[in-house]
Amino acid sequence: MTKSGGSTRTTLVYQALRDDILGGRLIPGERLKFPELAERYGVSVGAAREALTKLTAEGLVTAKAHRGYTVRSLSHRDLAELTQARVEIESLVLWLSVVEGDMRWEADAVAAHHVLERARFRDTDEPNHPTDEWSMAHVAFHHALLAGCRNGRLLSMALALRQEAELYLHWSVSLGDEPHRDIAGEHLALLEAALSHDADRAKDLLRDHIAHTAQLLISCAPDEPNLAVTDGE
Amino acid sequence: MTKSGGSTRTTLVYQALRDDILGGRLIPGERLKFPELAERYGVSVGAAREALTKLTAEGLVTAKAHRGYTVRSLSHRDLAELTQARVEIESLVLWLSVVEGDMRWEADAVAAHHVLERARFRDTDEPNHPTDEWSMAHVAFHHALLAGCRNGRLLSMALALRQEAELYLHWSVSLGDEPHRDIAGEHLALLEAALSHDADRAKDLLRDHIAHTAQLLISCAPDEPNLAVTDGE
DNA sequence: GTCCCTTGAACTTTCGAAACTTGGCCCGAT
DNA sequence: ATCGGGCCAAGTTTCGAAAGTTCAAGGGAC
Structure with missing residues (x-):
């Protein structure tokens, strides 16, 4: 850019x-x-x-x-496209990042994860949305994980896709209250795979992480006006 | 877009x-x-x-x-980045295209290949560059191959990367006179793999195709003056 | 002779008004 | 009553000049 x-x-x-x-x-x-x-x-x-x-x-x-x-208007079809693109590209960038990442990258990832771990997820006044604090830490953590990638083009693509995904995250009414979901655990596993330079494992974990989140969004808002405002014509 | x-x-x-x-x-x-x-x-x-x-x-x-x-100024490092991005993304999009492509897509690919096959590659007056006719047919063929991909985001990314690569192709002094290269053969193999819906094979072929071309560019212009026209004025 | 400050020119950026395009509304004709 | 054509308003696009910024050269001090 x-x-x-x-x-x-x-x-x-x-x-x-x-x-x-x-x-x-x-x-x-x-x-x-x-x-x-x-x-x-x-x-x-x-x-x-x-x-x-x-x-x-x-x-x-x-x-x-x-x-x-x-x-940009949101729709289920667009979310599906976006998710597929992220699953492929973001996991690729993470793979490269884990392979190419140096000590500095490791340190930054650990630091970002520490901040994320200590951030409060739910707010008392607004229990449906994550707190701003957590959201920012979440973004920072994922960015830190990807930042090891030496290829500026691929990295900026992945970041741009993440940004678009954030729009969907914000507009989904209530996400992540699923009992079967252990977000913190997923993040920790991601970090550990990265630190042990197990690129293949990190890649698979991220694919699941992204796909899982997207599926949650879709199921949370099956036919929701917020997600279906697409009909301009 | x-x-x-x-x-x-x-x-x-x-x-x-x-x-x-x-x-x-x-x-x-x-x-x-x-x-x-x-x-x-x-x-x-x-x-x-x-x-x-x-x-x-x-x-x-x-x-x-x-x-x-x-x-945009050209450089070896940038070419390397661009090539890596294309190898990954363009081959992915082709894979999807082959998997999802319908009859119409097949027909278009065959048509585009036919045009490419009959286009003259070398011009008499300018033997170092391919003819405009061939270049356009070449672009059209590759676009036709990728067009089967249903994911607009991924498709436009691949197309944008191809466009950037064309800049390098144009500014490489003399390319493709290598005796070991059979471009027409590579294109034919690509088409056949696509038509037989052998997505994995098509993907591998394209990866080689891209990487091969890039390597040729780099070896053709070893030192930067050709690729890094930093001409201030 | 070298370095820094001043000065100048070229260029980018910003602005507000004028011109043009689009879509909708009203009216008349069929 | 319905359809077609022409007007009206809202909004986008375009333009040229004024303001602000950067880069480079020239002059003075050390």
């Missing part, structure tokens, strides 16, 4: 929009009108425009010529 | 720029200045700007904040 960290107005709007989408302040399928965005973030319409094209590249928003931009 | 086929000024510049880069009219590493582009394509600077952000998303140009856009 090679977007340098320079500070421009566009970058500001881009990050704000990204956070608002991932944070659920903008609903999937919602129309993003330039005048609204310009006022919301205090910039001109032109500035907002470029931010949207960047987000389009990442797949978080979709664009139709002369008909504006909308937040 | 869901870019609808609407016609806008931006789309025009986007396609023209893409053709110019892939066609070699713009040199890798070359700075793309807005005033020049605006005049070259007869649009305003604003219009050119958005086209460049789209191309950045595809990886054909790179952007640095406040320091402009440049055509």
